[in-house]
Every structure is written in structure tokens, then in C-alpha cells.
């Protein structure tokens with residue numbers, strides 16, 4: 195996700211400096227004109243606004259606050275925008291440390307996957323320093339089609355987790371439908387077409403359905419991240435005593451899929467967890 199987002203910033207004429215744990219993944223961006231720095235600290239020290247797109251809470255914390263983390267390079271007048279999907283507590287922890295340097299903080303997780311990231315069509319769910327939101331807005335508009343400002347830090351993270359909780363359950367339910375259709379002798383391709391014309395139509399079903407029927411799962415959104423988001427969403431629900439039995443059941447299915455080595459496949463590979471060979 196970080197790579198196509200940075201690519202769009204470069205193409206729009208921004209002066210972009212990049213860092214990634216695996217340096218080779220920066221090479222295409224460097225070829226497009228990005229500068230490279232060997233640590234998050236040095237990126238933050240050399241940029242007005244630093245964006246972070248990391249896998250999970252642990253990596254977001256490490257890159258922001260660890261040794262040679264971005265916080266070491268920040269000071270008053272700079273901004274740090276974390277667009278990773280994390281839980282509110284993690285985001286608040288990062289925010290507190292970033293703000294203690296004098297810099298501003300915004301969380302802005304995104305809805306939309308690889309293709310929307312490439313096309314500059316992401317949806318930003320921002321929260322935190324309003325002044326940084328306004329400064330970052332033209333950059334968010336390069337990478338996205340819309341943005342929501344949701345108030346205090348934690349609200350963007352929470353909204354993102356709710357969206358992905360719904361998505362994870364939708365995909366699990368769709369998987370059951372595809373397999374049931376096949377088992378009763380109907381054509382799952384027709385199911386995809388029927389669904390696409392009715393009230394439960396969703397781009398996700400039309401885009402991923404045909405490849406799921408062929409047991410192909412080209413990765414756009416890694417299954418391990420969908421399970422991470424369900425886990426974090428369940429924690430959020432528990433924190434306010436909200437019952438979420440559908441999401442809890444879906445989470446179990448993604449855990450089964452992970453245990454069968456499907457972590458790095460697209461999250462639509464969750465269907466494999468419902469196939470008899472994987473249930474044994």
C-alpha cells in the first residue's frame with residue numbers, strides 16, 4: 195500500500211523521501227525520483243510531513259518510537275501521519291510520543307485496497323491534529339478520492355476497524371454461499387452474477403468472486419491483515435461491551451486459514467478454511 199501511495203505523491207510533483215525495512219522495495223520509487231534515507235528518523239528529520247504505512251500495531255510502534263524511529267527526527271513544525279491500520283490505544287500511544295517532540299500527529303487509516311491505492315482512490319479516515327489535517331489535505335487528495343475528519347485520535351482507527359470487521363464477515367459469508375451453491379449443483383458463477391444485480395451487490399464480490407471460484411487468491415489485502423483487523427475490532431467491541439458474534443465467528447475462520455499457511459494470500463482465501471480437506 196505504501197508503495198503506490200508514495201508513487202502517486204512522486205507523480206504529482208511532491209518532493210518524496212522514502213524508507214522501508216526491506217530496502218529493495220524502495221528501488222522502484224527511487225527510480226521515479228524519490229530520495230532515500232536509511233532510517234525513519236532520517237526521513238522524519240528531512241521532511242515536513244512523514245507518512246507511515248506499516249503492517250500492524252507492533253511495526254507502527256517500532257517505526258514511530260523505536261531506536262532510529264521517526265520520533266527522533268521530529269520537532270515543532272513537522273507532522274507525522276500514520277496511515278496504517280492499528281487499534282486506537284496504539285495510535286494514542288504513538289500520538290503522545292510524537293506530540294512530546296513538538297510535532298503534530300494525525301492518524302489516517304485508509305479504506306480501499308491495492309488498486310484504489312494505485313489509482314489515487316483511497317478513502318482516508320483521519321483524526322488528530324486538525325492543523326495537520328489541513329496541511330496534509332492536498333497530499334491526501336493526491337492519494338485518495340475522499341477524506342473524513344473524525345475528531346480525536348482513536349476515532350479514525352476505530353472507524354477503520356468497524357469497516358474491516360464488516361468486510362471480514364461479508365467475505366466469510368460470501369465464501370459459504372459460493373461453496374453451498376456448488377454443493378447443491380448450482381453454478382457459483384451465476385451466484386456472483388445474481389448477487390451483483392441485487393441489494394447485496396458489492397464490488398468486492400464481483401471482483402473477487404470469479405477468482406475464488408477458480409481457487410485463485412492474488413493478494414490485494416493479505417489475509418493475515420484481515421485477521422489482525424478482526425482481532426482488533428473484537429477488542430474494540432469488547433471494550434464497550436458490544437456483542438459481535440458474527441465477527442467473532444468470522445475471526446475463527448480466518449485463524450483457521452492462517453494456520454493452513456494462507457496468511458500472505460488475499461483475504462478471499464478464507465474460503466479454503468471451509469473446504470473439507472482443510473477442516474480435518
Ligand SMILES: NC(=O)C1=CN([C@@H]2O[C@H](COP(=O)(O)OP(=O)(O)OC[C@H]3O[C@@H](n4cnc5c(N)ncnc54)[C@H](OP(=O)(O)O)[C@@H]3O)[C@@H](O)[C@H]2O)C=CC1
Pocket residue numbers: 195196214215216217219247248249250252253256257277278279280304305306307308414415416419420
Ligand atoms: N492491502 C490492502 O488492501 C490494505 C491494507 N491496509 C493496511 O495497511 C497496512 C499495510 O498493508 P499492506 O501494504 O497490504 O501490507 P504489507 O504486508 O504488504 O506491507 C507491510 C509493510 O510493513 C512493513 N513492516 C512489517 N513489519 C515491520 C517491522 N517490524 N518493522 C518495520 N517495517 C515493518 C513491511 O516492510 P517489509 O517490506 O520489510 O516487509 C511493509 O513495508 C496494514 O496495516 C493493512 O492492514 C489498509 C487498507 C487496504
Ligand SMILES: O=CCCC(=O)O
Pocket residue numbers: 279304305306307358415
Ligand atoms: O484494509 C483493507 C481494506 C481493503 C478494502 O477496503 O478493499
